[in-house]
Amino acid sequence: NEVRIGGFAQTGWKSQGGSRQDSTVETDAQHRALLTIDGKFGKVYGFRIAPSFANTVGILDAYVNANFTEFFKVSLGKLKVPFGLERIQSATALAFNGRAFPSDLVPNRDIGIQIFGNMSGGATEYQIGAFNGAVDNDAALRHGGFDINNNGIDFVGRIFSHPFRNGGLDILKDFGLGVAYSQGLQESNETAGNANLPAFHTPGQHIFASYVGGAFANGVRERISPQFHYYNGRLGVIGEYVLSRQEITLGTATHKVNNDAFQIQSSWFVTNDNATFRRMTPRNPFNWSAKTWGAVELVARYAELNIDHDAFTAGFFNPSTSARKAKDIGVGINWHLNRHIKLQLNYHHTTFEHGAADGADRPDEKVLFSRLQIAF
C-alpha cells in the first residue's frame, strides 16, 4: 500500500490582439496547478484524486481502478473520457499551450465506468465505457457545469493500435492509428443553464460561436473520431478528426447539427532527443557546470473547426456574433530543461468566416503564449 503525490504547476502570459476592433493588445497572466494523489492497495486496486487550482478550483479526477490483468482493467468514478487523442494526452506533454480545435468537440471529464486494457503485447489498446454524458469539453469542475436533465447514458468506445510494433517496418514501429465512437441521449430543455450545449473557443480562449438562447440538446448525440500519431527519432506527428452530431431543438423545429474539426501537428527536436506522446526526458538535462542544456523542440500545427452551415440557416447560431468556421495556424518552441521543467513559447494566428456585424468576418486573432511548467 502506498500513496504518492504528484502534479504540476503552470504559470505564464497570454498576449493577444485583434479580438477587439481597435489595436489594443491584452496581456493576461495565467496560473494553474494540479495535485494528483495516487494510491495503491496491493497489486490490483488503486485510486486517483486530483484537486485542480486554476480560475475555477475543484476536483478534476476522483476514481478507483482495478488492474486485474493487462487486458482487463476497470476505472470507476470521475475520470477522463477515452475519446479524443490530444485530450487523452497528459497536460504536461502537450506541444502547445492549449489543445487544438478537436478538443472543443470531445468529452473531457465525466462520471462513469471504463473497462480498458492492452492486447497484442501492448501494441493495441482499447477502452469501452458508460458515462453520465457531459457536454463537449466540460471538465465538470463545478456542479453547475455538469447538471443533466435526461436519463440517458453515453456509451464510448475507442481502439488504438500500433500495427508495426511487433515486427514489420522498423520505421513505422511508433505509428499508431485508431478510432473512437460515442453515442448517447441528451434530452434537456430551454431553461437557461439547461441547454446542455457547448460553446466554441479560440486558441486565445475567447468564445467565437455559441448557440442562440432557447436552443437545447434534444435527442441523440453521436461522435466519431479517427486519429493517429507517429514518432520516429526527433520527429513527432499527431492528427485527429472529430465529428460531433447532436439533435437540437429551437422553438418547434428539431435538426441534427453536425460540427466537425481536425488538426495535424508536428514536433521536431533540434537537440538529439526522441519525440514521444508522453512527457519527455531530455538526454542531457540542463546543467550549468556540465554545460548541457536540455532539449529544444520546434512545433507547428494547423487546425480547423467547422460549424454546420445548416445550423446557421436554421437559426441555431447568429451569424453576426458566431463564426461558422475557424482556422488556426500555430508555431512554437519548447525548451525542456529536464524532465520536470519546461519553458514554452507559442504563437497562433486564427481566421474566421463571418461572426461580426453585417455578415463581416470576425477579426483575426493573434495570440502569443509563454509558459513555465513544473511537473513533479
Place this chain on the structure above:
Amino acid sequence: NEVRIGGFAQTGWKSQGGSRQDSTVETDAQHRALLTIDGKFGKVYGFRIAPSFANTVGILDAYVNANFTEFFKVSLGKLKVPFGLERIQSATALAFNGRAFPSDLVPNRDIGIQIFGNMSGGATEYQIGAFNGAVDNDAALRHGGFDINNNGIDFVGRIFSHPFRNGGLDILKDFGLGVAYSQGLQESNETAGNANLPAFHTPGQHIFASYVGGAFANGVRERISPQFHYYNGRLGVIGEYVLSRQEITLGTATHKVNNDAFQIQSSWFVTNDNATFRRMTPRNPFNWSAKTWGAVELVARYAELNIDHDAFTAGFFNPSTSARKAKDIGVGINWHLNRHIKLQLNYHHTTFEHGAADGADRPDEKVLFSRLQIAF
C-alpha cells in the same frame, strides 16, 4: 515528529423529483474531497489542518491539540463542536449520503477550545468546550457564514458512556448513551446577513423552512441532546434527539423559539461483518481472483424535524413558504469493497406539513443518491 496526509473523495449523483410542482426529475453530480494534514510533535502535541474541496472551497479544520493524559486532552482552533452524535461521526463512516435532521440543529465547526478525555478505562468519554457560537450546522468555510455580532461565547458539554463495557451483560458491551448540552448568547441585528439564524434543509439539500427577513437571534441559545448507539455483531443502531431553543426578535416582539428533531437509524450487514461507529474494515476485502466481495450493508432511518408552531403564530416563519414539520424515511445499501472504497445507494421520501401556497403541504420530496467514496 511526523506529518501524515489523509482524506477522502466522494463523487456521485443526486436524482430528485417532487420538489417542483411538475414531474421534472433533476439530476446533479456531486463531488467533494477533503485533505487532512495531521502532525505530531513528540508524544503530546499535534495539529490538524483540513482543506475542503466542494462547491465551496475552504479550511474545515485548523487546530492544535495536546494529549497530556488519557483523561486530559486539549484542542484549540477551528474544530468540530462536540455535540451531535451523527455530526461527531466521521463523514467516511456515515450510513447514508447525508446526516439526518438532528444535524440541522446542532453546531458543525466552530472556533474555540475543547477539553476532553476518557474515563473508566475508555468506557466513558467527556468533552467540555467554549466556542465562538456559530449558527446551527454552519461549517464556517467562509468568512461570511461565520460573522458574529455579539460578545457571547457558547459553552458546550457532552458525556457519553458505555455502562456495560467493563463487565455485565456481554450483549450490551457496545451499548452507549449520553447527553450533550450547550448554552450561549446570540445578540445580532436585523441587517441582512447579520440575523445569525439557521435555515432548514431536506435530505435533497433544498431549504424547506427559513426565518422571515427582519427576524434575528437576540438572546440566549440553549441546546440539549440525549443520544445513544448500540452495536452487536452485524447490527448497528443510532438514535438522537435535539432541542435547540433561541430567543428571537422580530420588530418589537421577542419570543423563545423551540425547534426539535430526532432520528433513529439502523444498519445490518448481509455479509459476516461487524457493525461499528467508525469506518468499517470488511472481513474479506474485494478481490476478484480470490472471489471475495467485501461487505454489504442494508440501512434504514426515520427522522423528524419540528419547527415551533408558536413561531409560525408569531410570524417568524411564513407558512406559505416554510413547512413546520418534515418527516424523512430513508433506506439504502452500502457496498464496502475494502476499508478504502465504498459504493452507496440510498433513497429518501420526505413529507411536509404546510410550506406551500394557501396553507397547502409542500410536495413530497423523493431523492435517490449514489456515491463512490475513496478514503485514504
Place this chain on the structure above:
Amino acid sequence: NEVRIGGFAQTGWKSQGGSRQDSTVETDAQHRALLTIDGKFGKVYGFRIAPSFANTVGILDAYVNANFTEFFKVSLGKLKVPFGLERIQSATALAFNGRAFPSDLVPNRDIGIQIFGNMSGGATEYQIGAFNGAVDNDAALRHGGFDINNNGIDFVGRIFSHPFRNGGLDILKDFGLGVAYSQGLQESNETAGNANLPAFHTPGQHIFASYVGGAFANGVRERISPQFHYYNGRLGVIGEYVLSRQEITLGTATHKVNNDAFQIQSSWFVTNDNATFRRMTPRNPFNWSAKTWGAVELVARYAELNIDHDAFTAGFFNPSTSARKAKDIGVGINWHLNRHIKLQLNYHHTTFEHGAADGADRPDEKVLFSRLQIAF
C-alpha cells in the same frame, strides 16, 4: 531528488469598531492556510508550488530555482518580488497579524526572473530582477488582479548588508541595513479594471483611500525603500521607508503622484529567548509535565502612510471618501508555544486626515486581532 510538503494555517478573529459612524463592533472570523511543495533535483535545481486557501483560493508561488553558487542563484516563475523588508519576511514570522503600511506600497508576488545570492561570507545579500509589473501589494492570486495593458517590465534591485557581522562591534553583529529600488512603465487605460492603480488599506483591512474612476497609471513607476533591522538578544527592531511614484492620467492631465509610508516596530522577549527575523524557536518549548511554557514576546509599532496632497488637489482622490494620511499605533503579545504553534493578540488604533463627508476626518479605527498559527 526529494519533494517536501510544508505550510501553515492561521485561524482567528478580528473585532473592530469605529469604521462605521455608529458604535457597532464587527467581529469576523479569519482563516487562512498555505501549502508549500518544495522539490529538489540534485544539488542545484529545485522548485516551489504554493496553493493558498483564504477568502480567495489560488496559486501564490510557482517557480523554479537554480543555486549555482552561494553568489549566483536564479529564480524564475511567480514569486515574491525582492523589495519590501516586511514583505520579504515569512508570513509565519510576522510580529503582528498583518504587515504595516509600507507593504501597501511595495510589490507582493509577480511573474518574472530574479538573480540573487550572498557575498562577504553571508553578511551581504543582493537580488536583481525583471518582473511583469504587478500593482502595489497585489498577490496575483486571480487572473483579474493581474492583467496588464502595457509592454513594460519592472526592474528591481535590492542590497542588504550586515556591516559588523564579520568582525567589529559584537553588539552590532545583527544590525543590517539596505535599500531597494524599482523602475518600470505602466501604461494602462481608463476602462474599468484596467487602471492598474492600487487601493490603500487600514490594519483592519478596510479601504481608506482609492483613486477616482477614470484615473489610470500612465507612465513611469519608481519605488525606493531604505530599510534596516537590528537584533540583539531579546530585542528586535525593524524599520523601513517606501516612496512609490507613478505617472497617472485623469482626463487630459497627467501628474506624477508620490505616495510614501514608513514604519518602525520593536519586539522584546519576556522569556529568555532570542529575537530573529525568521520564525523563532523557543529555548524551552511548552511542555505541561516539564513545566516549561514556551516564549512570550511583546511587540509595538508605529506606521504612517501619506498620500500625495497634490493628488487630492489634482482630483485623483475624493477627500470625502479618501483619507490623505493614516497613522497606526499597534501593540501586541505573542506566545510561541514551540516552533510550530503561536498565539497572537494585537490591537491597532488608526487615525486619519480627511476621508469623511464635508472634509471631516474618517473616524478612528480600533481593531483587536487574535490568531492561532500552526506552521509545519
